[in-house]
Amino acid sequence: MVRIENLVKQYGKLTAVNDLNLNIETGDIMGFIGPNGAGKTTTIRMVATLLKPTSGKVFVDGIDVVADPEAVRPLIGYMPDFFGLYDDIKVWEYLDFFAAAYKLPKPKRAGSIDDVLELTDLTIKKDSFVSELSRGMQQRLCLAKTLLHDPKLLLLDEPASGLDPRARIEIKELLKELRNMGKTILISSHILPELADFCNKIAIIEQGKLVVSGDVDAIIEQCRGGNVLHITLLDRQEEALALLNGMDTISDTKIEDGTIAATYIGEPGEHYSILEQLSKNGFKVTSFSEAQVDLEDVFMKVTRGAVS
Amino acid sequence: MRWFEQHLERLDWPLLTLELRRSRRSAKIFGQMLWISIGFLVYGLLMFAMFAMCAPAVLKVNTNDSDLVVFLTMVIALWRSLFSFFVVPSYSARMISSEKENRSFEHLALTSLSAKDIVIQKAALPIFYSLAITVVLLPLDIVVLAFSGALQYCFVGSLGFVCQVALYTGIGILSSCLCNNTRSASVITYLTIIFAPISSASLWARPWFSLGALNVDVVPQEIDLWLIRVVLSILISIAVAALCFYLAVGKIERLRCSV
Ligand SMILES: Nc1ncnc2c1ncn2[C@@H]1O[C@H](COP(=O)(O)OP(=O)(O)O)[C@@H](O)[C@H]1O
Ligand SMILES: [Mg+2]
Numbered sequence: 279m280v281r282i283e284n285l286v287k288q289y290g291k292l293t294a295v296n297d298l299n300l301n302i303e304t305g306d307i308m309g310f311i312g313p314n315g316a317g318k319t320t321t322i323r324m325v326a327t328l329l330k331p332t333s334g335k336v337f338v339d340g341i342d343v344v345a346d347p348e349a350v351r352p353l354i355g356y357m358p359d360f361f362g363l364y365d366d367i368k369v370w371e372y373l374d375f376f377a378a379a380y381k382l383p384k385p386k387r388a389g390s391i392d393d394v395l396e397l398t399d400l401t402i403k404k405d406s407f408v409s410e411l412s413r414g415m416q417q418r419l420c421l422a423k424t425l426l427h428d429p430k431l432l433l434l435d436e437p438a439s440g441l442d443p444r445a446r447i448e449i450k451e452l453l454k455e456l457r458n459m460g461k462t463i464l465i466s467s468h469i470l471p472e473l474a475d476f477c478n479k480i481a482i483i484e485q486g487k488l489v490v491s492g493d494v495d496a497i498i499e500q501c502r503g504g505n506v507l508h509i510t511l512l513d514r515q516e517e518a519l520a521l522l523n524g525m526d527t528i529s530d531t532k533i534e535d536g537t538i539a540a541t542y543i544g545e546p547g548e549h550y551s552i553l554e555q556l557s558k559n560g561f562k563v564t565s566f567s568e569a570q571v572d573l574e575d576v577f578m579k580v581t582r583g584a585v586s
Numbered sequence: 587m588r589w590f591e592q593h594l595e596r597l598d599w600p601l602l603t604l605e606l607r608r609s610r611r612s613a614k615i616f617g618q619m620l621w622i623s624i625g626f627l628v629y630g631l632l633m634f635a636m637f638a639m640c641a642p643a644v645l646k647v648n649t650n651d652s653d654l655v656v657f658l659t660m661v662i663a664l665w666r667s668l669f670s671f672f673v674v675p676s677y678s679a680r681m682i683s684s685e686k687e688n689r690s691f692e693h694l695a696l697t698s699l700s701a702k703d704i705v706i707q708k709a710a711l712p713i714f715y716s717l718a719i720t721v722v723l724l725p726l727d728i729v730v731l732a733f734s735g736a737l738q739y740c741f742v743g744s745l746g747f748v749c750q751v752a753l754y755t756g757i758g759i760l761s762s763c764l765c766n767n768t769r770s771a772s773v774i775t776y777l778t779i780i781f782a783p784i785s786s787a788s789l790w791a792r793p794w795f796s797l798g799a800l801n802v803d804v805v806p807q808e809i810d811l812w813l814i815r816v817v818l819s820i821l822i823s824i825a826v827a828a829l830c831f832y833l834a835v836g837k838i839e840r841l842r843c844s845v
Binding site for chain 2: 326328347351354362366374381
């Protein structure tokens with residue numbers, strides 16, 4: 279659906295996006311993650327035809343966005359990080375304006391407007407003024423406008439930033455619904471947990487460079503570099519530590535909050551042997567578990583690595 | 587006006603419909619026009635009182651002219667000049683620059699509207715209003731100019747007014763494309779209008795319609811000279827307005843991929 283090839287964007291001397299390559303398949307929900315200033319907005323704007331790349335190519339549905347922006351615009355729905363709404367009109371007037379501006383046939387407009395209002399839960403606000411909506415509602419209205427022309431690809435730039443927790447959850451629910459509708463979505467964020475549970479792919483960007491991209495599970499696997507085992511003992515912690523350090527399958531140990539964290543580098547799935555040995559040596563193990571590695575750990579690990 | 591607006595909405599020009607809805611609510615254009623009208627009615631009355639005292643000597647007012655005709659001519663001419671000079675440029679200068687200011691331009695840029703659609707639809711409102719004003723004032727014009735015996739010029743005068751509005755709108759929308767905030771766009775617009783010799787030529791053609799009506803005893807030769815000037819300034823206004831619109835379209839096309 280989206281193919282980004284060697285994309286570069288320079289602002290004067292600053293290289294905001296540096297040789298970026300990325301593929302998004304139809305139906306993918308890709309989380310585009312990076313700290314502030316990493317180049318996420320710049321990249322998304324180039325995909326959205328709003329910014330010309332310094333070099334490199336972007337294809338949306340096989341169409342070059344620089345060569346034929348008019349053909350790309352109807353395919354995409356772009357929601358900027360800052361939603362410039364006209365606030366002196368009513369909600370339905372706002373949507374009616376965009377429906378007409380996207381050249382939806384006149385008889386179909388009312389139906390489309392009702393559909394997106396329904397989807398974004400704004401039906402009761404149809405006759406309110408845009409300025410009277412809460413920030414979360416304005417965000418949803420902006421999303422409703424983005425969905426009016428039924429785009430195949432959604433480019434959402436930090437859709438949850440600046441929202442209170444409740445509004446965040448609402449936006450998240452809405453995004454899940456869009457995923458179920460089969461839309462391809464590129465969604466950016468500087469906070470990872472926000473995205474973790476509904477993306478199937480992620481791309482992590484830092485200082486304009488792609489650090490890692492691919493399936494969420496594969497990346498987690500790739501990044502953990504060995505399982506961390508959490509072991510809690512009734513007593514004799516120091517002795518156990520010495521024993522663990524002596525094992526070939528353990529690369530690193532440390533004590534965190536009275537629990538031993540040992541990095542297991544042996545055969546996957548055979549870490550029970552560690553437990554066996556501990557019991558054999560008379561240690562009283564009260565808990566033994568594999569630490570859960572989540573996207574956040576991956577993110578911290580990957581981005582810290584890129585900075586140092 | 588209401589009837590006129592309803593017909594405009596049928597055009598299905600989204601930006602025009604949007605502007606109509608917004609201006610109707612905030613009463614921007616209408617409010618301004620109302621205040622200017624009231625202001626100039628008062629001003630016109632004062633002027634009239636003044637003229638009544640000294641005009642016969644200075645302007646050689648034909649004693650056959652009724653005082654009411656003189657007064658009406660003044661008010662119509664001044665009101666139109668003010669609409670075109672105060673309302674139109676400030677409104678036009680706001681068009682694209684305010685979109686940039688509140689960042690709604692990026693939404694607009696992604697729609698299926700072409701750059702030409704955007705310019706035409708944005709500029710349509712002041713031009714349509716000036717057409718409406720012309721239509722409303724034309725009967726009055728005809729009456730007034732018929733009294734003063736210069737009827738043949740009333741159509742030229744009306745056309746001149748619409749062209750002037752188009753010219754100022756063109757200058758306004760072009761400067762609003764060039765500036766990122768409305769204030770600098772307004773400043774540029776007014777400076778251009780004041781200093782551009784062309785626009786001042788068309789401006790300077792206006793007072794004739796008020797004073798010309800007073801001065802019916804001018805020799806025919808002189809009237810022809812005025813007419814030539816007016817027609818020329820109309821033609822120049824159209825040409826410059828077209829150039830401004832053309833440049834604005836190009837600028838919007840470029841803005842679209844660099845917001
Ligand atoms: N219009 C611009 N002119 C100059 N520099 C810019 C411009 N837009 C963004 N940048 C710079 O490009 C870098 C990437 O910005 P951005 O894409 O907005 O990052 P993100 O969205 O990931 O926070 C930043 O260092 C930013 O300062
Ligand atoms: Mg950003």
